[in-house]
Amino acid sequence: MSKTALITGASMGIGLDLAVLAARDGYDCILVSRNEPRLHELKKVLETRYRINVHVFALDLAKHDAASRLTKMIDEAGLTVDFLINNAGFGTAGAFADLDAETEADEVRLNVNTLTELTKAYLPGMLERDHGYVLNVASVAAFQPGPYMAVYYATKAYVLSLTEALHAEVKGSGVHVSVLCPGPTDTNFFDRAGSELSFSKMPSHLVAFFGYKGVMNNKRVIVPGLSNQLLVGFAKLMPRALSLEVLRRVQKPTDGNAAESTT
């Protein structure tokens, strides 16, 4: 019987690599992002290479009614979602007081609202069928507040908290709910956030691999890579005041330069 994965933010980066893994595993794929031509290119590759069916929905998931529009289109296409990958997201870097209000509202709607609404739409069906997977993409930024990327860090803290709670709620069922917390990853993320990075970045296919394997194994929190695991360990041990001061100094934009971020 065919099984279907819904991947948000599948046009590039970690989402694209997660879509490849799902397709390789025999999932039909529902690819979502704003960039229709890129999604159609990926559809062609996945259908040819893995002999699966791919459905493309080009949508701005930061719009307030995006999740209901998407679920309606998926229903009308007669599709059931067995694997939900809430990956689409973006960050903003700079002083909260200076950043554009509408861009940050989009960031919250995409990283928080749409992710929550899609999980709400598909988790009950998975529980009824006693089978399914939800992989939410947060970040190592989820483990502490982040001055000069305040909204981004806060959205990812929400994703971590929500997902860990849901993991506990579905315990004992055939449904796996996991959160992937990547550290710096080599994608378009930093260009879009307008931040710079002097840390080395992990290839996105490796991040996707750890995320995919983690949710299959019903891991609650997946932090890919030893250095990211150490970073998260420090964040948990360090007093809040100290980690705030460290991040305030590291991420503070210097005059005329973009902020530097840890994710």
Ligand SMILES: NC(=O)c1ccc[n+]([C@@H]2O[C@H](COP(=O)([O-])OP(=O)(O)OC[C@H]3O[C@@H](n4cnc5c(N)ncnc54)[C@H](OP(=O)(O)O)[C@@H]3O)[C@@H](O)[C@H]2O)c1
């Ligand atoms: N890269 C990192 O260092 C890093 C670290 C930790 C966590 N993460 C998280 O990993 C996830 C994937 O990011 P990435 O690094 O792969 O970045 P990316 O290369 O910029 O990819 C982001 C994806 O999200 C989609 N997207 C963005 N805004 C959207 C919108 N309004 N509506 C629909 N789709 C939208 C993009 O597609 P379109 O532009 O085609 O719409 C793209 O497919 C994000 O949640 C990010 O916060 C990344």
